[in-house]
Amino acid sequence: SSSEHKLNFKKSKEACLSYIQDALLQKQWKRAAEFLTCYVESLEKDYSREHIGPSEMIWRIGTEILCHHSQSSMKEFNCFMEQMKTLGVKRYLKVCLEHVFHLLCNGQIDEAYQNLSLAESWRFGEQTAIQDKEMKLIQAYRGLLDYYSWFKQKNILLEHSEDGFSDLAVEQEMHGYFRKAAVNLKEIIKIPGVWDIFVKCYVDLLEFYGDHNEARKVLNEYAYNSKFPANPNAHVYLYQFLKRQGESKKSLISALKILHDIVPSHELMIDFNTMLQKSKKRKKRRLGLEVIFAALDYAGWKENAKAWSCLARQVKQIVISEKHLDWIKQEWSSRKDWWPAFHFSRYLAKRNWQENKSLSYEKALVAGILLGKGCKYFKYVSHRGCKAQLERFQMLKKFVNRHNPVYLRISG
Amino acid sequence: RDFNERCAQCSEVNWGLTDGGRFYCRSCHNVTERTREVVNTDFITNSRVQTISKGLRKQEQNDGGTEWYVCEGFQLVLKKQVEALEALGVCPQMKDEILCNFWRRYLQKSKQAYCKRPAGEAVKALSVCESSTDVDSDPERPSLLHLLSLSESEGDLQTDCSFASSVSKVSESTSVYSGSVDGSLYLRKNQKEKLSMTMPMTLSFCYMALLWVREPITLSELLRYVVEGHIPYLNVFQHFPEKMKLCGLDLKIFCVESWPVYEEVFNKMHELAAFLDLPRFPAITESCFLHPDMLCMKYLMEANLPDELHNWTCRVVKKIGIGEVDFLTLTPGNKSTRKVKYDVLAAAVIVVVLKLLFLLDDHYEWLLSELAEERNKNNTEGGPYFEFKKWYEVVKHSLDVEQKKLDEERAKYLWRCEKPLFYSAKNKSKVLKRRQMVVNLQNQFGKLSGSVQRAEKPNPSSFQLSWSEENTDGSCFHGHSLKGILQEKCGLLTAMNPDYWLCTVKLCNEKLCGHLAHYREVEFPQSYHFVLGLFSFLLRIQPSYIHDEVCMIEHKLFNKKLYKKLKYNTVLRK
Numbered sequence: 001s002s003s004e005h006k007l008n009f010k011k012s013k014e015a016c017l018s019y020i021q022d023a024l025l026q027k028q029w030k031r032a033a034e035f036l037t038c039y040v041e042s043l044e045k046d047y048s049r050e051h052i053g054p055s056e057m058i059w060r061i062g063t064e065i066l067c068h069h070s071q072s073s074m075k076e077f078n079c080f081m082e083q084m085k086t087l088g089v090k091r092y093l094k095v096c097l098e099h100v101f102h103l104l105c106n107g108q109i110d111e112a113y114q115n116l117s118l119a120e121s122w123r124f125g126e127q128t129a130i131q132d133k134e135m136k137l138i139q140a141y142r143g144l145l146d147y148y149s150w151f152k153q154k155n156i157l158l159e160h161s162e163d164g165f166s167d168l169a170v171e172q173e174m175h176g177y178f179r180k181a182a183v184n185l186k187e188i189i190k191i192p193g194v195w196d197i198f199v200k201c202y203v204d205l206l207e208f209y210g211d212h213n214e215a216r217k218v219l220n221e222y223a224y225n226s227k228f229p230a231n232p233n234a235h236v237y238l239y240q241f242l243k244r245q246g247e248s249k250k251s252l253i254s255a256l257k258i259l260h261d262i263v264p265s266h267e268l269m270i271d272f273n274t275m276l277q278k279s280k281k282r283k284k285r286r287l288g289l290e291v292i293f294a295a296l297d298y299a300g301w302k303e304n305a306k307a308w309s310c311l312a313r314q315v316k317q318i319v320i321s322e323k324h325l326d327w328i329k330q331e332w333s334s335r336k337d338w339w340p341a342f343h344f345s346r347y348l349a350k351r352n353w354q355e356n357k358s359l360s361y362e363k364a365l366v367a368g369i370l371l372g373k374g375c376k377y378f379k380y381v382s383h384r385g386c387k388a389q390l391e392r393f394q395m396l397k398k399f400v401n402r403h404n405p406v407y408l409r410i411s412g
Numbered sequence: 413r414d415f416n417e418r419c420a421q422c423s424e425v426n427w428g429l430t431d432g433g434r435f436y437c438r439s440c441h442n443v444t445e446r447t448r449e450v451v452n453t454d455f456i457t458n459s460r461v462q463t464i465s466k467g468l469r470k471q472e473q474n475d476g477g478t479e480w481y482v483c484e485g486f487q488l489v490l491k492k493q494v495e496a497l498e499a500l501g502v503c504p505q506m507k508d509e510i511l512c513n514f515w516r517r518y519l520q521k522s523k524q525a526y527c528k529r530p531a532g533e534a535v536k537a538l539s540v541c542e543s544s545t546d547v548d549s550d551p552e553r554p555s556l557l558h559l560l561s562l563s564e565s566e567g568d569l570q571t572d573c574s575f576a577s578s579v580s581k582v583s584e585s586t587s588v589y590s591g592s593v594d595g596s597l598y599l600r601k602n603q604k605e606k607l608s609m610t611m612p613m614t615l616s617f618c619y620m621a622l623l624w625v626r627e628p629i630t631l632s633e634l635l636r637y638v639v640e641g642h643i644p645y646l647n648v649f650q651h652f653p654e655k656m657k658l659c660g661l662d663l664k665i666f667c668v669e670s671w672p673v674y675e676e677v678f679n680k681m682h683e684l685a686a687f688l689d690l691p692r693f694p695a696i697t698e699s700c701f702l703h704p705d706m707l708c709m710k711y712l713m714e715a716n717l718p719d720e721l722h723n724w725t726c727r728v729v730k731k732i733g734i735g736e737v738d739f740l741t742l743t744p745g746n747k748s749t750r751k752v753k754y755d756v757l758a759a760a761v762i763v764v765v766l767k768l769l770f771l772l773d774d775h776y777e778w779l780l781s782e783l784a785e786e787r788n789k790n791n792t793e794g795g796p797y798f799e800f801k802k803w804y805e806v807v808k809h810s811l812d813v814e815q816k817k818l819d820e821e822r823a824k825y826l827w828r829c830e831k832p833l834f835y836s837a838k839n840k841s842k843v844l845k846r847r848q849m850v851v852n853l854q855n856q857f858g859k860l861s862g863s864v865q866r867a868e869k870p871n872p873s874s875f876q877l878s879w880s881e882e883n884t885d886g887s888c889f890h891g892h893s894l895k896g897i898l899q900e901k902c903g904l905l906t907a908m909n910p911d912y913w914l915c916t917v918k919l920c921n922e923k924l925c926g927h928l929a930h931y932r933e934v935e936f937p938q939s940y941h942f943v944l945g946l947f948s949f950l951l952r953i954q955p956s957y958i959h960d961e962v963c964m965i966e967h968k969l970f971n972k973k974l975y976k977k978l979k980y981n982t983v984l985r986k
Contacts, residue, residue, distance in 0.1 A: 038824040
């Protein structure tokens with residue numbers, strides 16, 4: 001505080017840090033640099049009891065400044081990072097990793113690769129064992145860059161084969177990268193974690209070389225091993241793989257089931273519903289209805305004509321067959337209080353009609369069935385549609401009129 | 413006996429003495445190089461005496477250093493400081509006559525603590541001191557040590573035994589290790605008789621010398637110059653000669669990592685003056701800079717207050733007798749008189765005068781200001797009438813600006829210097845590496861600081877705030893008249909304010925709790941707090957110290973009334 005006229009080293013540096021913090025928050029990079037210049041002499045003092053020491057502070061603050069300062073360059077950044085690596089042996093690999101990330105973000109792939117290789121060869125007594133996790137990450141990212149090289153080689157190879165000549169050298173290189181990449185990628189995905197990019201790349205490699213069994217194992221592990229954190233993408237990757245493999249609908253459906261549980265608003269819900277609707281099993285069709293209703297609960301789906309068409313198709317089919325109206329009733333009971341305002345307001349009717357006639361058609365069908373022919377949405381759209389003498393709207397009107405009693409039974 | 417090392421050959425501890433005075437192992441007859449005198453319990457004092465009396469002095473140690481004693485280091489520090497003061501304009505006698513003599517006296521007095529000395533020897537020592545002329549020049553000359561050797565005889569057994577217990581515990585570990593010969597000794601706890609030197613105490617020496625010569629530098633100014641870097645203090649060891657190696661415990665003694673504290677330097681100075689048995693200091697009379705009348709004038713100017721207030725401050729000073737020579741002049745060892753903080757006292761007088769005229773109860777001063785404003789409208793005389801409100805706005809603005817600058821400077825303060833320090837040879841390379849890294853980072857980020865370069869040390873200035881009468885924006889209040897807030901009574905101008913509130917009805921016992929009163933911002937009016945804050949900034953001390961002096965002055969001023977009206981509330985009528 002200002003009335004405190006005493007000052008010692010520690011208080012002075014604490015004050016310095018708070019000025020740096022203010023400057024960073026206000027994006028005043030020059031000012032932050034100015035105060036950091038004064039802070040760095042903290043390195044010469046022992047802070048071993050503090051939770052975060054000055055070397056870590058300087059690393060993080062310095063990185064922030066160098067990222068944003070207009071006069072900073074990659075060269076300066078690299079020079080700084082090299083110094084930071086020597087500062088704290090306990091953080092060495094972490095600093096290396098972050099350095100690599102920055103290089104990658106700046107498109108310096110080769111430098112990143114060099115740094116990764118260098119870091120991989122680092123040994124420092126018991127620290128090597130302690131920093132084992134970081135080491136695995138480093139190896140994983142190197143594997144990733146090897147994959148990237150493999151990918152490039154693969155494309156060259158394909159190009160050449162199209163042109164009619166084979167290129168052994170390129171092929172050899174490609175295989176070499178594959179081996180290097182596979183080894184590292186395989187290791188990291190054994191550890192529970194979120195490794196989307198590593199998994200994708202690894203599976204890509206396995207598929208290319210025809211090892212589908214391994215790929216399947218990997219994906220199953222990733223999706224179903226409870227030690228791994230719940231990850232919707234795991235299921236997506238598995239599903240996509242199974243689809244590529246031409247698996248049965250049954251296995252595809254089971255892959256997507258969990259996805260529906262975790263992320264009911266996932267874009268794959270349309271595929272899911274489509275498959276379920278066509279199923280011969282009653283339970284599956286029932287699930288399909290549940291899935292599509294659940295998806296449309298989300299604001300992001302409001303204008304998705306495909307989703308509405310799925311719902312419309314299934315609702316129409318149920319109404320025509322006159323079987324399982326109770327399914328609709330069940331789904332509707334928790335939604336009848338808020339879906340009308342959410343989806344079927346007069347304002348939306350107007351807007352949907354103006355912007356997307358197909359959307360309004362599908363929605364009108366659903367609205368007509370669920371809310372009856374007297375509902376605002378249906379009336380507006382069908383009126384406009386008939387006026388414009390569009391055939392399908394005329395058909396729609398007839399259909400809803402014919403099945404109007406259904407709505408009474410549903411809303412009952 | 414006291415030699416407890418294990419024999420190198422047979423690992424036994426069974427020693428005897430050869431004729432040549434060397435230790436030999438009785439079990440295996442291995443003769444060592446260790447001689448008795450080295451292992452003697454009095455080894456520190458005796459070895460010093462012996463090496464000196466033999467004229468031996470290890471000139472070169474393995475790292476190119478020489479032996480040096482802690483007090484030599486301090487002597488160098490003082491030398492540098494007094495040279496800096498000279499550069500600031502202090503009279504040259506301060507170095508050659510005053511400070512030098514104080515220091516010599518200190519050396520004598522402090523060495524008395526651990527040696528028995530017959531009276532005759534003491535006299536001899538003094539005469540030697542007077543004849544040697546180069547005590548404070550090159551410390552490597554044996555002249556200083558010559559002095560010491562003459563004043564020492566066999567060590568006081570009592571103290572040496574306690575030395576011995578600590579010495580024998582000394583192993584080869586670096587914990588009691590120092591570049592100086594007696595570094596570890598210096599830091600021992602029971603130094604009561606000795607009053608051992610510390611870095612803050614060097615400033616006490618300087619202040620004491622300044623006071624003796626009655627130089628126009630107050631203690632708060634001195635300390636401000638130190639913080640601003642005009643007087644060597646922080647990192648002064650970088651001026652030590654190459655051969656004086658600092659390491660180990662020396663760091664604890666000579667490294668400073670906090671700004672000097674007024675109270676500490678002040679109290680130590682008085683302790684020192686008593687310790688040195690100094691006589692009464694040269695008289696502080698009305699013409700002295702340190703006299704409250706003079707200091708009040710300076711502070712009034714710096715606070716941008718009207719010159720006319722000076723009449724009032726002089727009246728207060730006179731009324732309570734704090735302008736008397738006896739009150740102001742320091743008599744060391746006199747425990748009954750309160751020690752005078754000249755700068756704080758003067759500031760407190762001004763605060764009291766402001767309270768007398770403006771009351772400062774967050775109400776009256778603003779009313780008075782409005783009145784003055786009214787009067788100013790019809791003011792046809794020379795200068796404008798002083799309006800508290802205008803003054804407050806101008807001064808607060810400047811104060812805020814300066815305070816903000818000061819706060820930033822505190823955050824940017826650099827504590828280390830190019831000469832790195834290492835505790836021992838073991839961590840030397842680490843320290844050097846770190847230093848190099850710090851320099852690299854400073855360069856890298858210094859460039860990114862843009863055009864904002866670290867400003868050169870500003871020239872030392874006695875005034876921190878300055879106001880110019882030439883400014884046409886009316887921001888200088890020196891020439892303003894107090895007539896706007898005074899009334900005529902019986903041909904005299906008196907204050908319109910009939911009231912006064914005491915900061916405290918009862919003073920604390922300073923000796924028990926360290927303060928005369930306890931200042932808490934929330935308990936006092938904002939205007940009072942502002943005024944305290946202003947002087948707190950100028951003097952770089954806590955507002956509570958000024959508050960203490962204000963209480964003291966008030967109690968002297970209203971002495972009679974206080975005794976009469978102890979029962980009543982704090983608002984008294986003048």
